[in-house]
Amino acid sequence: MMGIFRVSDSSSMASSHFTNKSLIRSRSAASLFVSFLFSHLSFCAASISATPPTPPLKVSGTHHSNPRIIIIVLTVLGIFITWGLLMAFLSFLRFRIRRKPKRVVDDAERGTVSGTPIVPNLPDSGEIFCEKNNFSVRRFSWNEIERLTMNFSRVIGEGGFSTVFLAYFTDSTLGALKIHSSSERLNRVFRQELEILLQVRHENIVKFLGYCDEREEGALLFEYVPKGSLQEKLHDRGSDHSVLSWRRRMSIAFQLAEAIEYLHDSCSPQIVHCDIKASNILLDEQLNCKLCDFGFAKMGFSSMVVPSSMNPVMGSPGYIDPHYLRTGIPSKKNDVYSFGVILLELITGIEAFCSEKEQLLTSIAGPILGDSKRVVEMADPRLAGEFDLEEAIAMASISVLCLRQQPSLRPSMAEILRTMREQISSFIDSTRGKTGDA
Numbered sequence: 001m002m003g004i005f006r007v008s009d010s011s012s013m014a015s016s017h018f019t020n021k022s023l024i025r026s027r028s029a030a031s032l033f034v035s036f037l038f039s040h041l042s043f044c045a046a047s048i049s050a051t052p053p054t055p056p057l058k059v060s061g062t063h064h065s066n067p068r069i070i071i072i073v074l075t076v077l078g079i080f081i082t083w084g085l086l087m088a089f090l091s092f093l094r095f096r097i098r099r100k101p102k103r104v105v106d107d108a109e110r111g112t113v114s115g116t117p118i119v120p121n122l123p124d125s126g127e128i129f130c131e132k133n134n135f136s137v138r139r140f141s142w143n144e145i146e147r148l149t150m151n152f153s154r155v156i157g158e159g160g161f162s163t164v165f166l167a168y169f170t171d172s173t174l175g176a177l178k179i180h181s182s183s184e185r186l187n188r189v190f191r192q193e194l195e196i197l198l199q200v201r202h203e204n205i206v207k208f209l210g211y212c213d214e215r216e217e218g219a220l221l222f223e224y225v226p227k228g229s230l231q232e233k234l235h236d237r238g239s240d241h242s243v244l245s246w247r248r249r250m251s252i253a254f255q256l257a258e259a260i261e262y263l264h265d266s267c268s269p270q271i272v273h274c275d276i277k278a279s280n281i282l283l284d285e286q287l288n289c290k291l292c293d294f295g296f297a298k299m300g301f302s303s304m305v306v307p308s309s310m311n312p313v314m315g316s317p318g319y320i321d322p323h324y325l326r327t328g329i330p331s332k333k334n335d336v337y338s339f340g341v342i343l344l345e346l347i348t349g350i351e352a353f354c355s356e357k358e359q360l361l362t363s364i365a366g367p368i369l370g371d372s373k374r375v376v377e378m379a380d381p382r383l384a385g386e387f388d389l390e391e392a393i394a395m396a397s398i399s400v401l402c403l404r405q406q407p408s409l410r411p412s413m414a415e416i417l418r419t420m421r422e423q424i425s426s427f428i429d430s431t432r433g434k435t436g437d438a
Contacts, residue, residue: 176224197211253343253395256291256342277316319337322405324337337402339416369396375389
């Protein structure tokens with residue numbers, strides 16, 4: 001800071017000379033700093049070059065402003081203002097990105113979900129061709145979903161994590177629209193189920209028609225299967241009192257085995273359903289099997305995951321493999337166990353789990369089915385004896401093998417199919433593809 005100097009004696013003159021030299025050095029340092037700034041800010045260079053040379057420093061009794069100091073101050077202020085505007089602009093961009101609608105299948109749009117190729121460059125809407133399995137599905141907008149369901153007017157099914165609505169197509173055919181509940185975990189369930197559905201196509205697996213991922217509550221559209229589920233057909237004592245014949249029961253068992261074997265051995269990567277149960281087996285007009293609900297399914301290496309809060313053990317009482325319940329590690333043998341329970345239901349007509357008695361079918365029928373001579377005791381009395389005893393014994397034997405406690409001792413689905421073909425091949429050939437009896 002410049003002050004007022006007295007020049008009354010030589011010491012004062014020396015002091016004044018020393019001060020001027022210090023100021024000149026300060027000016028030189030400031031000049032170097034300004035030159036550095038100007039070399040990086042071209043917009044300031046022109047103004048600096050136009051500035052006249054600074055006159056020699058004059059020491060006087062009054063305070064004068066230095067033009068170079070003013071330029072430095074203005075330059076620094078300009079830098080800070082520019083920096084502030086840039087940061088404000090970047091913050092605005094981040095805000096806009098966060099406000100964009102969340103898309104559940106972002107990875108699918110880039111061609112992968114959890115590292116597995118699906119389809120490249122999914123469009124905003126329209127038909128999507130799944131080249132791997134040679135079929136097409138449609139990606140719907142939410143407005144289209146609302147129109148198809150007549151604004152979600154008719155509920156045809158409800159579960160713990162989703163609701164199913166009836167969909168009406170313009171050609172008068174019907175569909176079933178599954179809406180997942182909105183939550184972070186269920187978004188992952190939707191992503192997983194969509195990933196698997198884009199990989200599978202089998203005549204005994206419910207046909208996947210399309211999906212919508214515009215909102216957090218994902219939507220999956222399937223063919224409508226009109227005859228309800230095996231659970232309803234076997235155990236519902238409601239208005240429809242018709243009893244599934246033995247021939248139809250064996251046909252359903254064989255078709256279900258084919259569907260599971262397809263998932264285990266023909267899909268790449270292999271798929272474990274993890275929730276085989278009577279209510280997930282739908283029946284079409286000819287009472288053919290249609291396996292559905294892949295919400296708990298595992299695919300490829302993702303099936304070998306130790307349970308955690310993010311990957312809880314899921315399943316249904318009466319069907320879930322005790323080994324899976326203990327270890328939390330899913331495998332194809334989990335589905336084999338559940339298939340064995342389905343066979344027991346078809347033979348006996350008894351539910352897999354009685355909630356009133358808290359009793360498992362496996363604990364009731366297991367000891368009896370071990371003795372082939374006692375199988376007739378467990379046959380569904382509603383059949384009134386109209387069943388093939390040899391086939392019943394064969395199916396009971398397969399069920400016993402499926403229900404072994406040690407998974408490694410259970411047969412594969414391929415082995416089960418081979419056994420069924422050997423023992424009831426003429427029956428399967430004569431009934432498959434026909435309407436048959438109920």
